[in-house]
Amino acid sequence: MIDTPQFMPVGTNATVKALDPDDLVEVGASIVLANTYHLYLRPGHERIERLGGLHRFMGWDMPILTDSGGYQVVSLADAREVDDDGATFRSHIDGATHRLTPELAIGVQEALGPDIAVAFDHPVFPSSPRAEVEAAMERTHRWAERSLAAHTRPDQALFGIIQGGVDPEFRERSTRFIASMPFDGICIGGLAGDETPVERATALDVVVPILDGDPRPRYLMGLGSPADILDAVRLGVDLFDSVLPARVARNGQLWVPGGKLNLRNSAFQDDPRPVQEGCPCRLCRSFSRAYLAHLFRAKELLAFRLATCHNLTFTLDFMGRIRAALRAGTFPESLASLREYAGRQTAGAADVEPA
Ligand SMILES: [Zn+2]
Known part of the structure; x- marks a missing residue:
């Protein structure tokens, strides 16, 4: 069990930059985030699995959450093509073309072996055109169903992701859809981007009341400044991650x-x-x-x-x-x-x- 509200330091490449696991314990970390996208590309999830899984590989026996890779595919890897089946992208390391699907994103995370895996999603910037936000949200819902169907490890929690930008109607639809599914936790995606604090608060004011009474943790992805975290806790969020304090x-x-x-x-x-x-x-x-x-x-x-x-x-x-x-x-x-x-x-x- 993790004490919440909680902040997860980000270990992109299976290391929180410049720190070792003893340092992490000393700073008070109780869970870290690692990036599926990065570890899939390098050193490869199959290699990490052969070497005993991510906990052993990085020398960290406390909880790990891996994100789904959706955010990096769209933001970092210059996604060439996102269709209903998956996303084709170019590696930021060597330019090679790869394709991630919900099934592969889950397979990669099952091989890595974190305590918490996350469903594959299609994030877009909050300021994207409305039709684009809606299409990405609908796709995220279909991918949530496929991620659940692909998930086979009963020892690993699986979180689903709400999208819908800053449009209250979309946020409500997405929250109801994701909350109705048997995920172990609810990620609030597509915020901590280019939205204003007021837009973020408005979106959270839609999401949180729908989850009222739902015991599953609510995780706002990517928010890192203490003042922003405090505002989000006040609105009912439990879990956070960001590279910001370390960067x-x-x-x-x-x-x-x-x-x-x-x-x-x-x-x-x-x-x-x-x-x-x-x-x-x-x-x-x-x-x-x-x-x-x-x-x-x-x-x-x-x-x-x-x-x-x-x-x-x-x-x-x-x-x-x-x-x-x-x-x-x-x-x-x-x-x-x-x-x-x-x-x-x-x-x-x-x-x-x-x-
Ligand atoms: Zn100090």
Whole structure:
């Protein structure tokens, strides 16, 4: 069982970039996400299966969720052709042509052996033309049925994906359709894209009431900033994943209560304080802002590990604060202070002053 609301660090290539499994335990991760698309292309799901499955391969014996590959096929691989049978795409690694179908996406995930697999879907950007959003949603529904039919491992949970863009009518149809099927969890796909926060909230306001009383976890795919996560928890979402905290960490952006520090700012070169006073992470326990600023300037690899440890510790600690408030029954009155703690760490938000 996973404590929710929960955040899943993303291990695209069967590794959360720059961290090993001991680091992941230390930052507080209890489940990680790995990408079906990437592992299918390299090193290949059959190879991972021969080597004992994904848990053994990556040295992580706690829960793993693999996504379906649908998002990467459309976003990363320049899908050449999506038809009712499946999606033909070019590998981002070598340009070779591949074809994924719902049956193959499930077969790949059964070979990889995560605890949670996800049905193959056809995501589109929320801002896509209405007819395109509807067609992709209908296709996602047919693929959900085929994914369920193809799934044979009783020891592996299978989640279905709701699509429908930001159109309330489509969202309602998709939620009712996916919720009526015997999936073990419900993914809310097609958000955390180019929609506005208001459009996202409007879509969630349609989805969540339909799932009221349904005990299955609700997973909003791809949302990563603490402030956005807090808003989605308030609207009833349980599970999140994003590359965001780790990606911005590798660029020198460190998340702290109320905002972020940009360690590439020269003002930090003489700052003896830890990035965040009292933070239990590997970085803040032992090193100063000045040292991390130096590592980034010198392009030392350790900068990536330490910064990633900090941002994931911050994010997972924040999830713990949300869970504590929910358990104590104080979430509504804690919302303002949680929002202040989360700050706005997304790109473009104001830096916290170094002084
Ligand atoms: Zn820290």
